[in-house]
Amino acid sequence: MSAHRTVFKETMLGRVRLADEDGDRPVRLDLLARADAVLLPHRTTRAHVSGRVRIAGRADDAEAEGELEIAPLSRRRIRYRITFVMEGRRLTLDGWKSVSPKRPLASLTVLPYTLYEDGDRVGEGTLRFPLATGLLPFLASFRFPRAAASPADRHLASRWDGTQGRTEVWYTTLTDPATDSGIWLHHELVAPSDGSAAYAHGWIAVFPKDGPAEHTRFGPVPWTAHPEGFTAEGICVRPGRLTGSAGTFTWALTERPEGPPLHTFPRWSWRRPWLPASHMLPAARARYSGTIRYGTGELRLDDAPGAGARIYGHGNARRWAWLHADLGGGDVLEIIAAVSMRRGLDRLPPLVFLRLHRNGRTWPRRAERSAVGWAGIGRFRADIRLPEWRVEGRAGLSRIQVTVTQPPQQTLTLGYTDPDGSTAVCRNSERADAVVSLERWWGTWRREAVWRLSGTAHAEVGDR
Secondary structure, eight states, X not given: OOSOSEEEEEEEEEEEEETTOSXXXXXXXXXXXXXXXXXXXXXXEEEEEEEEEEETTTEEEEEEEEEEEEETTTTSEEEEEEEEEETTEEEEEEEEEEOOTTSHHHHHHEEEEXXXXXXXXXXXXXXXXXXXXXXXXXXXXXXXXXXXXXXXXXXXXXXXXXXXXXXXXXXXXXXXTTXXXXXXXXXXXXXXXXXXXXXXXXXXXXXXXXXXXXXXXXXXXXXXXXTTBXXXXXXXXXXXXXXXXXXXXXXXXXXXXXXXXXESSOHHHHHSOOSSEEEEEEEEEEXXXXXXXXXXXXXXXXXXXXXXXXXXXXXXXXXXXEEEEEEETXXXXXXXXXXXXXXXXXXSOOEEEEEEEETTEEESSSGGGTTTOBTTBSOEEEEOOSXXXXXXXXXXXXXXXXXXXXXXXXXXXXXXXOTTSXXXXXXXXXXXXXXXXXXXXXXXXXXXXXXXXXXXXXXXXXXX
């Protein structure tokens, strides 16, 4: 059964005036929307859309994809952002229905929109939902499957099988849009190499917009296995919920995943732990609501964007950098660049695992492309230092450049202890800046997209 809780189809007809033409052309959109939540009018629901975009005589793309934001009461709009190809050019249709209680029929059926190419306006027009011929098929297309286990939930159970010399992590990072504060929750299992008992520990940190980060640790306490996730003296990670209390911090959050899990490392490495470590995100995009209290501060979160991730391996790398960037519109960038502790591998430059989930697709198509490459093509490189570090590389016909800046005054330094007893230090900022530039080869490199994140990127640099 589909994991999506709401599915529906929609057809819209209209016209477009392209910048390189004088007249209008007919346009038709046939879309399939899939949402991971029940549609509630008082909340904002995001759905992935796919389908066919046709512009008479210019475009017929049956693999168009994008995102639908359904917020008829909370934001009084239903926004469409759909990317498609026209004569080899990649265009984005961006528009919204402005919901008005004074004219509900017109506001729910008329979609003014603009076409963009590389951020430049290249056309505009209006689409209309055809009530006479489209209403009955639209209503008949709705599906509300019974609640099924989320794909994210299936990845929360512990991977540890009792083998010594292993570490396992559940961590969550998010940004509170109301206060611009960053939040980091880290839950860790360590099974020492010397055969002593496994233990659980971790921390929670808040990164205010103004002022230094505040944090507290919990544990170590004896590891207690739980079939659904992590537990340590009342601190829990469960499907859809994170709760706990440590020091002056108390938190109770709900997690609502949006979109599929994302494997930063090759998918097989999560099932078969042959590599020094593996990393994946059960919830590469999620929304968090609830309360965090700390000292004299309090955060009340409402649909705060973030992500939940997992690590399983032998310990920390010799040197590493990590980035999670919510690029908006359903797009997510995840990067891990690391130098292994294993003999031989420790002499190599940082291996880069980069996954860009954009318009419903993940690039590079295979996770190992960014780390290994073939025939010199696809090799990605990382320059790891602080306060600024960079990653760049190419796979296929696309290349990317990423620059991450971690403000020293909003970077928190914490220590790790590996299963073998060695130590490492990480420098984390949940209020980092990032600039991401994506280009595509069309006989020459042409800019396809640029994202600039100010204080909303989550990043870390670690070493020995």
